Amino acid sequence: MRSLALLxxxxxxxxxxxxxxxxxxTNPFHxxxxxxxxxxxxxxxRCADCHGMDARGVRAPDLTQVWSxxxxxxxxxxxxxxxxxxxxxxxxxxxxxxxxxxxxILAYLRTLASPAPxxxxxxxxxxxxxxxENNCSGCHRVNAKGGLLGPELSRxxxxxxxxxxxxxxxTGIDEPRPGFQPVTITPESGPPIRGVKKNEDxxxxxxxxxxxxxxxxxxxxxxxxxxxxxxxxxIFGPERLSDSDLTDLVRYLGTLxxxxxxxxxxxxxxx
Amino acid sequence: xxxxxxxxxxxxxxxAVFGVMLASDVASAQENTPLAPVSAQEILAGLPSDGxxxxxxxxxxxxxxxxxxxxxTPQNVGQLVxxxxxxxxxxxNFETTSLLRDNVLYVTGPLNVAWAIDARTGRQIWRxxxxxxxxxxxxxxxxxxxxGIWGDKLFMATLDAHLIALDAxxxxxxxxxxxxxxxxxxxxxIAPIVVNGKVITGVAGGEYxxxxxxxxxxxxxGQRVWRFYTIPAPxxxxxxxxxxxxxxxxGASVWVTGAYDPESNLLFYGIGNxxxxxxxxMREGDNLYSNSIVALDADTGRLRWHYQFTPHDVHDWDATExxxxxxxxxDGQTRGVVMFANRNGFYYTLDRETxxxxxxxxxxxxxxxxxxxxDGRPVLLPGNTPSEEGTVTCPDLTGxxxxxxxxxxxxxxxxxxxxxxxxxxxxxxEPEYTPGDRxxxxxxxxxxDPDNPAYGALRALDPTTGERKWEFRYLSPSxxxxxxxxxGLIFSxxxxxxxxxxxxxxGQLLWxxxxxxxxxxxxxxxxxxxxxxxxLVPAGTTLTAxxxx
Numbered sequence: 001m002r003s004l005a006l007l008x009x010x011x012x013x014x015x016x017x018x019x020x021x022x023x024x025x026t027n028p029f030h031x032x033x034x035x036x037x038x039x040x041x042x043x044x045x046r047c048a049d050c051h052g053m054d055a056r057g058v059r060a061p062d063l064t065q066v067w068s069x070x071x072x073x074x075x076x077x078x079x080x081x082x083x084x085x086x087x088x089x090x091x092x093x094x095x096x097x098x099x100x101x102x103x104x105i106l107a108y109l110r111t112l113a114s115p116a117p118x119x120x121x122x123x124x125x126x127x128x129x130x131x132x133e134n135n136c137s138g139c140h141r142v143n144a145k146g147g148l149l150g151p152e153l154s155r156x157x158x159x160x161x162x163x164x165x166x167x168x169x170x171t172g173i174d175e176p177r178p179g180f181q182p183v184t185i186t187p188e189s190g191p192p193i194r195g196v197k198k199n200e201d202x203x204x205x206x207x208x209x210x211x212x213x214x215x216x217x218x219x220x221x222x223x224x225x226x227x228x229x230x231x232x233x234x235i236f237g238p239e240r241l242s243d244s245d246l247t248d249l250v251r252y253l254g255t256l257x258x259x260x261x262x263x264x265x266x267x268x269x270x271x
Numbered sequence: 272x273x274x275x276x277x278x279x280x281x282x283x284x285x286x287a288v289f290g291v292m293l294a295s296d297v298a299s300a301q302e303n304t305p306l307a308p309v310s311a312q313e314i315l316a317g318l319p320s321d322g323x324x325x326x327x328x329x330x331x332x333x334x335x336x337x338x339x340x341x342x343x344t345p346q347n348v349g350q351l352v353x354x355x356x357x358x359x360x361x362x363x364n365f366e367t368t369s370l371l372r373d374n375v376l377y378v379t380g381p382l383n384v385a386w387a388i389d390a391r392t393g394r395q396i397w398r399x400x401x402x403x404x405x406x407x408x409x410x411x412x413x414x415x416x417x418x419g420i421w422g423d424k425l426f427m428a429t430l431d432a433h434l435i436a437l438d439a440x441x442x443x444x445x446x447x448x449x450x451x452x453x454x455x456x457x458x459x460x461i462a463p464i465v466v467n468g469k470v471i472t473g474v475a476g477g478e479y480x481x482x483x484x485x486x487x488x489x490x491x492x493g494q495r496v497w498r499f500y501t502i503p504a505p506x507x508x509x510x511x512x513x514x515x516x517x518x519x520x521x522g523a524s525v526w527v528t529g530a531y532d533p534e535s536n537l538l539f540y541g542i543g544n545x546x547x548x549x550x551x552x553m554r555e556g557d558n559l560y561s562n563s564i565v566a567l568d569a570d571t572g573r574l575r576w577h578y579q580f581t582p583h584d585v586h587d588w589d590a591t592e593x594x595x596x597x598x599x600x601x602d603g604q605t606r607g608v609v610m611f612a613n614r615n616g617f618y619y620t621l622d623r624e625t626x627x628x629x630x631x632x633x634x635x636x637x638x639x640x641x642x643x644x645x646d647g648r649p650v651l652l653p654g655n656t657p658s659e660e661g662t663v664t665c666p667d668l669t670g671x672x673x674x675x676x677x678x679x680x681x682x683x684x685x686x687x688x689x690x691x692x693x694x695x696x697x698x699x700x701e702p703e704y705t706p707g708d709r710x711x712x713x714x715x716x717x718x719x720d721p722d723n724p725a726y727g728a729l730r731a732l733d734p735t736t737g738e739r740k741w742e743f744r745y746l747s748p749s750x751x752x753x754x755x756x757x758x759g760l761i762f763s764x765x766x767x768x769x770x771x772x773x774x775x776x777x778g779q780l781l782w783x784x785x786x787x788x789x790x791x792x793x794x795x796x797x798x799x800x801x802x803x804x805x806x807l808v809p810a811g812t813t814l815t816a817x818x819x820x
Contacts, residue, residue: 044698044700044714045700045702045703046708046709048698048713048714049478049548049709049711049713049714052714052715052716052717053661053696053698053714053715053716054716056716058668058714058715058716058717059411085405086362086363086382086413087362087363087413088407088409088410088411088412088413090406090407090408091405174721175719175721200746200767201746201765201767201768201769201785202745202746202765202767202769202783203769203783203785229721
């Protein structure tokens with residue numbers, strides 16, 4: 001009896017590993033323009049009503065930043081296939097939804113997160129890293145190195161297209177993303193405190209100030225809280241950053257696909 | 272004190288020894304008499320001045336959510352302290368209105384878990400959990416909006432489209448009636464109300480091509496007494512408002528509790544959107560009784576009148592908001608009315624007997640209709656039909672307001688509503704109907720305009736004119752329900768997790784507390800326990816009871 005149970009267990013394991021082997025780790029349709037088009041149709045018919053036409057979320061979560069937040073192709077495939085239990089995200093099961101259908105939807109979504117490049121990448125990665133260190137790392141962190149006031153960029157290569165990166169560096173950012181809205185708090189006494197807003201409600205505001213201190217303030221205990229519309233991200237015109245340095249920088253950013261432990265860490269900050 | 276205790280013990284000992292019954296024993300024997308079952312009279316009486324009951328979704332059948340209690344006042348509300356907090360221990364959030372009787376709370380939660388809770392301490396007395404199938408087709412949250420109660424039974428609608436009765440003392444199932452087959456799109460999240468021994472409920476599924484209905488079940492047996500289909504079949508009055516076979520998959524769900532007028536024995540229910548939501552070409556016509564309020568005879572389910580807020584809706588503006596009944600002076604005459612703040616952005620006052628329009632006025636920005644004409648129909652503005660390229664319309668699909676309960680203070684004749692100022696780009700295309708699949712024919716995306724950011728506000732309206740008396744603005748739209756009290760308070764919640772108490776006459780903020788989760792779609796209730804007024808607040812996965820120290 002025991003051996004039978006063991007055998008069953010072994011068979012189940014074999015089946016499970018077979019299934020896992022069958023399912024590719026990365027999307028076999030990634031960048032395939034016909035698949036992207038088919039995926040767009042599927043997405044609109046079956047997903048957009050909850051996730052929004054732009055996949056930025058209406059009744060259900062934003063799907064455009066899932067890769068940059070660390071989700072993998074295979075993990076997302078399983079979420080679509082199995083649903084999310086105890087929520088209204090249904091399981092899209094076979095045979096009505098084929099593996100191909102799911103991959104095509106993901107291929108389309110991936111283009112919203114990071115459109116496939118239209119031309120071959122150019123530029124010098126090594127110089128790009130140097131340009132980054134000299135111009136950007138005061139505010140942006142890559143692989144645990146750099147400042148904290150701007151968004152972490154260790155995955156930026158899978159989250160933003162080359163065109164978007166180019167335009168943001170050259171022309172700046174009109175609308176800072178949540179968590180990075182510049183704000184000035186004027187206390188009852190002492191100089192104004194500048195920083196970026198992490199959270200806010202009617203009665204309080206939570207910020208990271210320019211010294212990278214995180215702190216909350218009660219609105220009734222300060223003189224004023226003033227939002228600054230434009231992002232703190234400076235504009236790097238050609239006079240500050242040459243075309244060739246910009247090309248190298250964007251090439252470097254494109255290689256950032258997640259935290260890379262092989263990169264040397266700087267020693268931990270001691271408070 | 273010590274002496275008295277000793278004396279009592281001695282007397283009790285004596286009584287036990289000699290078989291003498293003491294006065295205190297008589298009193299406790301009376302307390303232990305089983306409580307009389309919940310009666311029609313008790314529910315009809317609404318919220319009593321002694322604060323001992325909250326027996327139906329809206330506090331009373333009129334859904335006013337206005338408590339006569341006055342212990343907590345604008346002057347002392349700042350002293351509120353928490354008495355206890357109850358954690359659900361489940362995924363998903365409360366959207367429920369709790370019921371209270373005899374110091375026990377009856378509470379439904381997400382995923383069809385429910386509890387009886389000691390109102391003195393927050394301790395669980397029993398817990399019910401329904402095993403749910405994996406192929407649920409609930410559109411927008413696996414939630415529940417509350418119990419109905421009658422006799423010694425509680426009634427709960429389930430996510431797999433059943434109506435069940437539980438024994439209020441144990442939480443065990445007494446009967447279980449299937450409303451419809453859940454796998455083809457039917458679900459139920461509504462709080463039932465019980466009228467003269469009939470449990471009134473409805474079905475969700477307007478995004479899945481269902482054919483909606485309102486049902487009445489015998490509270491004792493679970494036998495269906497009547498069914499009102501919210502979409503007439505061919506040959507029935509109103510059926511010509513649906514082209515071809517579109518009536519079969521036309522939606523018109525019922526997922527928010529209606530009102531009941533004992534005088535006329537009429538039920539008033541708001542009906543959901545027609546399907547497919549955004550692609551109207553598949554269902555030419557007005558699509559009755561989608562986006563309407565219907566007045567039904569409570570004994571038979573027969574339609575007395577209807578009023579359609581949004582004929583041939585293409586923006587998913589379900590009329591599933593909570594109707595409130597009241598008597599108002601209109602043109603020098605007292606008239607029975609239904610008050611209704613609609614998802615389409617207009618506030619309405621209707622005659623309760625006839626359904627005729629008395630007042631219609633936008634309470635948020637509306638770009639789809641110029642006004643509601645004297646014939647009761649909206650005067651449409653061009654360029655608001657969803658399209659493949661996208662069409663911008665205000666309000667968005669969530670609407671000017673939605674299912675979160677409004678409140679009405681009869682002493683000042685003020686209607687309170689949490690309103691949203693949000694616009695949307697609506698897209699549409701021709702969908703295919705597959706049973707059990709979503710059938711919406713489009714999608715939306717919210718308009719983000721830094722110069723004109725979306726926001727929300729608590730608004731106080733004069734229901735005789737639709738004019739605004741005051742507003743209290745939030746940073747973004749709130750989805751909290753409301754509660755008013757005779758002492759001049761209104762309780763609300765903001766979109767960032769703050770519980771708020773305001774002066775209901777002026778809109779001035781008096782007190783706030785960060786709950787850590789919003790009061791999404793749910794209102795606080797208030798009642799008395801041991802001489803203290805309590806305010807019970809569902810937020811996220813917690814219930815917290817507040818009182819003065």
